[in-house]
Amino acid sequence: MTAHSAPIAVAIDAREIETAAAWATAVAPHVSTVKVGLELYLRHGPEVIAAVRGANRVGVFLDLKLHDIPATVAGAARSVAGLRPSILTVHATGGADMVRAAAEAAPDTKIAAVTVLTSMDEKDLEQVGLLGPARDAVRRLAVMAVGAGARALVCSPQEVALVRAEVGPDVTLITPGVRPAGADLGDQSRVATPEEAIEAGADLLVIGRPITRAPDPGAAAASIAAAVRRAASSSQGA
Numbered sequence: 230m231t232a233h234s235a236p237i238a239v240a241i242d243a244r245e246i247e248t249a250a251a252w253a254t255a256v257a258p259h260v261s262t263v264k265v266g267l268e269l270y271l272r273h274g275p276e277v278i279a280a281v282r283g284a285n286r287v288g289v290f291l292d293l294k295l296h297d298i299p300a301t302v303a304g305a306a307r308s309v310a311g312l313r314p315s316i317l318t319v320h321a322t323g324g325a326d327m328v329r330a331a332a333e334a335a336p337d338t339k340i341a342a343v344t345v346l347t348s349m350d351e352k353d354l355e356q357v358g359l360l361g362p363a364r365d366a367v368r369r370l371a372v373m374a375v376g377a378g379a380r381a382l383v384c385s386p387q388e389v390a391l392v393r394a395e396v397g398p399d400v401t402l403i404t405p406g407v408r409p410a411g412a413d414l415g416d417q418s419r420v421a422t423p424e425e426a427i428e429a430g431a432d433l434l435v436i437g438r439p440i441t442r443a444p445d446p447g448a449a450a451a452s453i454a455a456a457v458r459r460a461a462s463s464s465q466g467a
């Protein structure tokens with residue numbers, strides 16, 4: 230991380246460790262964080278953390294979205310705490326005891342509770358029995374997770390402002406579902422542009438395919454990072 234790095238976690242969703250390391254090196258000069266998710270970690274294990282860290286000055290966000298009984302999640306969080314991820318995700322829908330178990334098991338890791346996946350729309354929520362509009366479920370889960378010890382929350386940029394109003398300034402708000410204007414949405418539903426996410430009060434934007442699938446991931450990261458820095462300085466000035 231450098232003084233000029235933007236608050237972006239690039240989702241390094243690659244199959245091969247060499248690709249992951251190359252993407253991390255290309256984006257590291259521009260962003261604060263790289264995110265290792267299930268595809269890479271389940272295939273390569275802890276080795277991939279060292280590979281993306283390499284000589285890069287970036288935080289490594291380990292996105293395993295743990296979701297199980299409290300004792301199992303505590304054990305899993307303990308198992309990866311030694312890798313020193315800057316952030317570790319759990320699903321808030323696992324409940325307060327589960328979130329608390331993760332936070333207590335890995336006190337030096339920022340536990341981020343995922344509220345409602347950004348790929349889900351209202352029809353999906355109804356199918357899984359989460360009643361009410363997405364923002365109501367996000368608000369409920371956010372308050373519960375912070376009360377249970379989560380120091381960060383994952384929600385869509387569309388809910389950041391209302392979550393901030395509920396949990397205050399000290400909780401890190403992380404938003405996937407970020408798409409530059411005109412970019413392919415892919416499987417994301419609840420989206421906004423990087424500038425909108427920053428203006429709404431997000432602390433860290435998770436961005437994957439708009440960067441990693443670009444012809445030049447380093448150039449794409451540089452361009453989105455510049456837009457994010459501009460939005461952040463005009464929001465601070467506002």
Ligand SMILES: O=C(O)c1cc(=O)[nH]c(=O)n1[C@@H]1O[C@H](COP(=O)(O)O)[C@@H](O)[C@H]1O
Nearest residue numbers: 240266292345346347383405435436437438
């Ligand atoms: O926890 C996450 O990072 C996450 C939560 C969520 O609600 N939605 C979501 O897309 N993500 C992750 O954010 C990344 C988004 O990638 P792109 O859609 O390629 O920008 C993926 O790695 C997802 O696993």
